[in-house]
Amino acid sequence: MSAFSSDLELHVEDVSGNGVEVDVATNSLSGTVRLSVLWTQEIVLSAADAEKVARSLLRAAECVRAQGTEQP
Numbered sequence: 001m002s003a004f005s006s007d008l009e010l011h012v013e014d015v016s017g018n019g020v021e022v023d024v025a026t027n028s029l030s031g032t033v034r035l036s037v038l039w040t041q042e043i044v045l046s047a048a049d050a051e052k053v054a055r056s057l058l059r060a061a062e063c064v065r066a067q068g069t070e071q072p
Helices: 047-067
Strands: 004-006 021-027 032-038
Touching (some): 032 047
Antiparallel strands (some): 004 021, 021 032
8 A cells, every 4th residue: 555645636638649748746645745746757737737837736735735744
């Protein structure tokens, strides 16, 4: 079982249609946030999708802070 919990509200794929995805997850044990670009090393986002990723990262940071496990 993984300590990471992905943001289930985030569904973002590369605008060029190559199937690349973004995942934002929190680790409740270490108090960290993981940003993953799946299947490649980069992703090209529309402005709207970039905002979705930014909001997801903010939700993850709030979650970690609420758990009291934030890393310095």
